[in-house]
Amino acid sequence: MADKFNSLKELEELFYDLTVSLIGGSPEPEVRQSWPTQGQPGFTVEDNVAFLKIYDIPSAITEQQETKFEYMESPEYYNEKISYTRTLNISWIIYGPSSWEWATKIRYGIYYQEAHDLLARNNIYIVPSFDPPRRIPEIWAGLWYERCDLEISFNELIQINRESHYVEKVPVVVVDENNIRTEIIINK
Amino acid sequence: MISLEEIILDPDFVTKFLIIRTKGEFVKGRWTETEKEEIPVYGIATPVSSRDLNQLPEGDRISGLMNFYTIKKEPLYLTRTGVDEGISDQILYDNIYYKLKSVEPWEPFGYWHAIGERIKGA
Numbered sequence: 397m398a399d400k401f402n403s404l405k406e407l408e409e410l411f412y413d414l415t416v417s418l419i420g421g422s423p424e425p426e427v428r429q430s431w432p433t434q435g436q437p438g439f440t441v442e443d444n445v446a447f448l449k450i451y452d453i454p455s456a457i458t459e460q461q462e463t464k465f466e467y468m469e470s471p472e473y474y475n476e477k478i479s480y481t482r483t484l485n486i487s488w489i490i491y492g493p494s495s496w497e498w499a500t501k502i503r504y505g506i507y508y509q510e511a512h513d514l515l516a517r518n519n520i521y522i523v524p525s526f527d528p529p530r531r532i533p534e535i536w537a538g539l540w541y542e543r544c545d546l547e548i549s550f551n552e553l554i555q556i557n558r559e560s561h562y563v564e565k566v567p568v569v570v571v572d573e574n575n576i577r578t579e580i581i582i583n584k
Numbered sequence: 585m586i587s588l589e590e591i592i593l594d595p596d597f598v599t600k601f602l603i604i605r606t607k608g609e610f611v612k613g614r615w616t617e618t619e620k621e622e623i624p625v626y627g628i629a630t631p632v633s634s635r636d637l638n639q640l641p642e643g644d645r646i647s648g649l650m651n652f653y654t655i656k657k658e659p660l661y662l663t664r665t666g667v668d669e670g671i672s673d674q675i676l677y678d679n680i681y682y683k684l685k686s687v688e689p690w691e692p693f694g695y696w697h698a699i700g701e702r703i704k705g706a
């Protein structure tokens with residue numbers, strides 16, 4: 397049975413596509429992943445660039461885990477399905493003269509039906525309680541760079557499957573006071 | 585203006601190293617290398633700092649910095665944007681890779697000076 401689990405790369409690409417579609421416009425907006433191993437070229441004070449950061453955070457529903465045993469039409473194996481919810485924090489760090497507008501577009505666009513459907517196809521659902529975009533310009537080499545941050549949490553359903561063996565037989569050993577051993581096999 | 589190119593190529597100082605220069609583009613927001621150029625050059629390589637051992641709970645790491653000098657026609661690049669987008673050059677010297685962290689444009693005096701940081705980690 398297929399697992400439901402988005403890899404980090406899949407999440408990065410999913411939120412890249414979502415961000416590009418929510419900001420819109422032509423040419424396509426510059427959206428970049430954070431923490432590139434080798435580094436990546438920077439940007440100037442005039443460039444509009446959104447950076448994505450993705451990581452797990454604890455929430456009220458991340459601790460519970462459900463284990464379900466499912467019949468697999470096999471006399472030897474059954475499926476053990478583990479399900480839980482993880483909460484993802486998506487952080488948009490947006491630089492440039494349009495940073496505030498971009499953050500605002502993401503803030504309201506995240507409730508569009510298309511955004512919901514795209515995320516739902518990947519078992520991800522918004523936590524509809526988040527702070528508004530935060531404008532925090534920063535100074536670099538004598539120039540103030542416009543910057544606006546937005547953080548939204550999402551719940552993702554995780555399901556992991558594994559094949560497990562049924563108990564086929566149980567060996568029982570009885571030892572009496574004279575040290576006489578009797579072995580009993582209990583078969584399924 | 586005086587040119588110090590002659591000193592950079594002086595047989596008493598000169599050595600050979602390799603500049604590794606990459607270009608790339610953003611694919612789905614991820615910087616992706618598209619072109620890699622290896623440029624053998626003659627110049628000077630001297631230590632800036634010792635090779636330092638950092639004993640961390642996760643294991644030992646080595647850090648270190650080297651000076652690199654090249655002549656005017658062999659520029660050294662830091663990260664750059666625009667049509668020729670790329671990340672900082674790396675230099676392979678004595679089987680160790682160094683990522684350029686600082687470049688001094690002494691081009692009018694006939695040379696480039698850069699400081700590279702050892703990136704192997706261990």
